[in-house]
């Protein structure tokens with residue numbers, strides 16, 4: 379995109395204005411101004427949308443500011459004086475309005491326009507406030523409001539483990555391949571295609587990377603994209619979920635519906651913040667607080683203030699020890715000799731799942747259960763294989779939904795453990811351990 383962000387935003391604002399979407403236009407002009415506060419045209423345009431929204435004082439202030447930014451621009455002065463007299467008249471400042479109108483005419487403004495504003499009937503039409511209301515986002519399951527970490531998502535009803543909290547289609551997505559910079563052209567071109575109201579939503583999102591044109595070559599669009607993107611695309615409401623290293627919800631991409639979906643990992647009470655983990659699998663459950671801090675700083679550039687990261691003393695030590703142990707168990711599972719160490723794999727799975735529960739980490743037990751199912755099936759212990767496959771299936775249904783492909787995969791093994799990889803290779807051993 380060769381157009382600077384402020385200019386692109388102004389063009390989208392003009393587009394919205396033409397469609398009489400004055401709230402959207404107004405918000406976009408404000409964004410353009412926040413990026414380029416010295417451009418008098420952005421301010422003068424916002425004055426016009428403020429007039430349309432009957433924000434008389436704001437319109438007057440905008441014009442005054444535009445005139446001071448470009449005192450020698452005759453066309454701008456003409457337009458500005460007319461708009462300000464309109465605002466002043468609506469405010470009841472007849473004297474100020476008259477002075478502006480006289481100055482408008484003195485600078486070559488059309489008498490007819492001045493007369494229209496002076497004529498009470500024509501002026502009424504100009505001054506009638508518009509019946510436009512801002513877009514309100516209603517949701518019965520949760521609300522987005524201020525949290526200790528910017529905005530966050532809070533439950534307005536109770537949820538139980540396995541409840542789907544929310545599903546959303548991305549505003550846009552770009553191909554996953556390539557590094558940070560390789561994705562920029564696709565991101566910028568997607569932003570350029572957004573409708574004005576979608577651009578307002580996009581610009582409302584948090585920008586933690588604060589990239590400006592002169593910094594690392596990026597810009598505000600790139601910063602917002604990388605602060606919020608999830609695997610699957612850039613979603614608006616989904617971007618409001620804060621991170622926790624002890625999340626009570628989990629997001630997953632549901633390819634069939636093309637939606638990002640959020641499921642409750644634990645019971646969630648009314649008023650509780652709903653959080654997800656930005657770090658995946660062992661990176662979050664298998665790392666100590668200091669290691670997670672480093673990963674979050676490197677990957678997301680913020681200092682995590684979640685419940686697990688704010689532990690101290692003995693509680694922190696215990697949490698770190700549980701996570702270290704769970705990580706060791708995760709790594710060891712794939713290294714065990716499948717013939718002679720199957721017993722150990724099942725024991726490790728039981729131990730790891732218990733550790734996660736003790737830690738309050740309510741995701742990913744399916745990973746260990748799947749391995750246990752495969753080893754039991756390998757040794758022809760069909761009853762235990764079924765138990766573990768069902769365990770994995772139940773947890774996947776709760777975390778992704780029964781219609782997710784990962785859940786369906788484990789249902790295949792639960793229905794018939796003989797379909798597990800290398801099923802029936804050995805026989806004679808039983809694995810009675812259960813969680």
Ligand SMILES: C[S@@+](CC[C@H](N)C(=O)[O-])C[C@H]1O[C@@H](n2cnc3c(N)ncnc32)[C@H](O)[C@@H]1O
Pocket residue numbers: 527528529530583584586605606617618619620621622678679680681682683684
């Ligand atoms: C995808 S946004 C989440 C919503 C964001 N809080 C907002 O206001 O829109 C990610 C940003 O939220 C903040 N954040 C999320 N989780 C956090 C946590 N556990 N601790 C501190 N800040 C967090 C960080 O600024 C991060 O860059």
